[in-house]
Amino acid sequence: MHSRSHKLKLMETTITAVRETTISELLELAIAGLESMYDSEQRLFCHRLIQTPAGMVREGISQRYTVMTVLGLLRARAAGLRIPFDIEATVDALLSDTKWVDNLGDLGLLLWLAVIGGVDEQRFYARFDWLSALERYADARSRSTMELSWLLTGLSQARIADKYRNLPPLAQRTYRLLCANQGDYGLFGHSAKWHSLKGMVRGRIGSFADQVYPIIAMSLYSQAFGIKAACERALRCGEAICNLQGSMGQWWWHYDSRTGRVVEHYPAYSVHQHAMAPMALLALKDASGVDFASYIGNGLEWISGANELQQDLKDNSANVVWRCIRPTNTHLGRVRSLAGKTVTATPMQVLKECRPYELGWLLYAFA
Numbered sequence: 001m002h003s004r005s006h007k008l009k010l011m012e013t014t015i016t017a018v019r020e021t022t023i024s025e026l027l028e029l030a031i032a033g034l035e036s037m038y039d040s041e042q043r044l045f046c047h048r049l050i051q052t053p054a055g056m057v058r059e060g061i062s063q064r065y066t067v068m069t070v071l072g073l074l075r076a077r078a079a080g081l082r083i084p085f086d087i088e089a090t091v092d093a094l095l096s097d098t099k100w101v102d103n104l105g106d107l108g109l110l111l112w113l114a115v116i117g118g119v120d121e122q123r124f125y126a127r128f129d130w131l132s133a134l135e136r137y138a139d140a141r142s143r144s145t146m147e148l149s150w151l152l153t154g155l156s157q158a159r160i161a162d163k164y165r166n167l168p169p170l171a172q173r174t175y176r177l178l179c180a181n182q183g184d185y186g187l188f189g190h191s192a193k194w195h196s197l198k199g200m201v202r203g204r205i206g207s208f209a210d211q212v213y214p215i216i217a218m219s220l221y222s223q224a225f226g227i228k229a230a231c232e233r234a235l236r237c238g239e240a241i242c243n244l245q246g247s248m249g250q251w252w253w254h255y256d257s258r259t260g261r262v263v264e265h266y267p268a269y270s271v272h273q274h275a276m277a278p279m280a281l282l283a284l285k286d287a288s289g290v291d292f293a294s295y296i297g298n299g300l301e302w303i304s305g306a307n308e309l310q311q312d313l314k315d316n317s318a319n320v321v322w323r324c325i326r327p328t329n330t331h332l333g334r335v336r337s338l339a340g341k342t343v344t345a346t347p348m349q350v351l352k353e354c355r356p357y358e359l360g361w362l363l364y365a366f367a
Helices: 002-035 063-078 087-096 104-117 121-125 145-160 168-179 197-204 209-225 228-243 270-288 293-303 330-338 356-366
Strands: 048-052 055-059 205-207 254-256 261-264 324-327 348-351
Touching: 002 063, 002 293, 002 356, 063 087, 063 104, 063 356, 087 104, 104 121, 104 145, 145 168, 145 209, 168 209, 197 205, 205 209, 209 228, 209 270, 228 270, 270 293, 270 356
Parallel strands: none
Antiparallel strands: 048 055, 205 254, 254 261, 324 348
């Protein structure tokens, strides 16, 4: 019995060491990869980096992705990692003209960044009409889960930092709206359940992002405002996605909040594996004390080759993690997946692109 116990301990230690090595490699890759995604003239990050016959090509500019990326870079810098960017210059570029903030989600993300990045409180607060935020934007009126979650995260971070003291009533309203999007099995739909057919479907079916961001938001809200029920809601969702994790550690794409089941498996996105699930489950651990390390580890092993194609999705020559594994025939894969069947029998392929927020959230999760 002692020998078996000793062997199990050695196995756990070995697995932990392998995962820690993977995380170190990912952090190094993320910082290097973001250099090629940065537009030094505009001081912002691109929309995506794609592989072409001529090499890696940078496309577009994204303020939203830039905010997410800077949040990760700020956490990495605070952890002592060397960051080859002028973060403050990028924050200034985001704030120099905020006309791009035309939705509730970006407002929430920018508030999150303003708090973490130490932006001047009065200067930032005066730029937006906070009292009407939940009525003014289209994504707010549809009660979109992801966007409500980003706002609630920013508001909770402000409370924890003792900033923006006029905003707690907005946090409480946002929390109540988010609660309404959660189903009996703990999973979240994409938005409020409206009476149209489209509204009923979108209100019922939620993406992986629609699970991750409420977990983060409610975990922080519970800590910021001392609301135990918020932590319990986050925990129900966290346990639900862990119970539905794939046999190779996959975090699936779409969930039915009414039945508690996966309704669409693929694509399986790398960012879910190495960043978004860890972000959520580590935030949930901080709030609840429940450890989800084994689920996080299984997701990381998928990245490193324990996946459908037995292919390491980290490409050190390009300093990227390739975006996803998806069916070659994406239409067939979608139909079969929606029918509740995993499409592992369908030929799979790797999508050779990477987006900066993916690496930014990786830094935020593990730095």
